[in-house]
Amino acid sequence: MRQGRALCGVAFAAGTVAALGRTSEATLTLPVGRLLLVVAVAALAGLVAGLLPARRAARLDVLAAIATS
Known part of the structure; x- marks a missing residue:
């Protein structure tokens, strides 16, 4: 159950980064x-x-x- 929540959070973060990457000059490095x-x-x-x-x-x-x- 917790793994599902973690994967959902990671997917949400990745989507947010992808969306912001198209509209911003900022870069994200992990x-x-x-x-x-x-x-x-x-x-x-x-x-x-x-x-x-x-x-x-x-x-x-x-x-x-x-x-x-």
Whole structure:
């Protein structure tokens, strides 16, 4: 579902850039290397943010956790 939204956003941006390119002298350059680096760092941060709590939860005794809540 999120990939569809991302693709829709990219398509909208590409269409906007194409439309503006016909009417303007400005040019757009995408630093592909930097863009890939940002995506990789964001993915790594998401994995760490999800895995650390999951590891801690996996170590809990289920019955003890239920009894204290």
